Amino acid sequence: MGFEHFGTDMADKFRKDISIYAPFKMKIVAVGLDTLMGGIIIATSVNPIDIHYGPKKGSRRLTVRMAHLAKTYVKVGDLVSPEDSKIADYGSTGKYGGSPHLHIEIDTDVEYPQYSPTLSRSSKLWKKGKNSTLNPMDVFKVDASGQRGFKQTFSHAKASRGWVKPDDKTTVDLDGKIVKAKSV
Numbered sequence: 496m497g498f499e500h501f502g503t504d505m506a507d508k509f510r511k512d513i514s515i516y517a518p519f520k521m522k523i524v525a526v527g528l529d530t531l532m533g534g535i536i537i538a539t540s541v542n543p544i545d546i547h548y549g550p551k552k553g554s555r556r557l558t559v560r561m562a563h564l565a566k567t568y569v570k571v572g573d574l575v576s577p578e579d580s581k582i583a584d585y586g587s588t589g590k591y592g593g594s595p596h597l598h599i600e601i602d603t604d605v606e607y608p609q610y611s612p613t614l615s616r617s618s619k620l621w622k623k624g625k626n627s628t629l630n631p632m633d634v635f636k637v638d639a640s641g642q643r644g645f646k647q648t649f650s651h652a653k654a655s656r657g658w659v660k661p662d663d664k665t666t667v668d669l670d671g672k673i674v675k676a677k678s679v
């Protein structure tokens with residue numbers, strides 16, 4: 496694609512539910528329509544989050560940035576948790592929207608959450624920053640059986656297979672067992 500992709504592109508498992516829920520308890524820092532990234536939500540975790548894999552393995556507070564959202568249902572200052580109602584619908588908004596998917600970045604920098612290595616120049620809400628991101632798949636776990644009552648059913652977006660790194664194809668399930676992504 497000519498530039499490095501920081502983050503992961505996802506779509507819902509059955510390509511019919513575009514709802515997005517909070518990945519962890521978090522405070523909304525920015526929300527709105529960004530000139531380049533489309534509908535966005537930027538938030539910081541309230542508590543330290545388990546990083547189960549990779550060079551930053553451990554526990555720390557994290558920033559999450561979401562882009563290409565079709566609709567958002569939160570406002571700046573809101574506190575949201577995974578069990579709450581949906582915070583957004585994913586879509587294809589923004590200059591790089593493509594087919595409907597969620598672009599999600601996880602960052603270890605919670606002091607300057609709006610600064611991302613994805614942009615080479617600052618946009619309206621999403622600013623040009625240094626890279627302190629980590630692979631979202633080092634944080635997320637998959638409910639492989641789909642039997643535990645979690646509402647979120649993300650898998651990697653078929654539409655953007657060129658953007659998926661080999662690392663993104665494996666993650667762990669809720670018990671820590673390695674799961675290979677299908678249909679990537």
Ligand SMILES: [Zn+2]
Binds near residue numbers: 500502504598
């Ligand atoms: Zn992306």
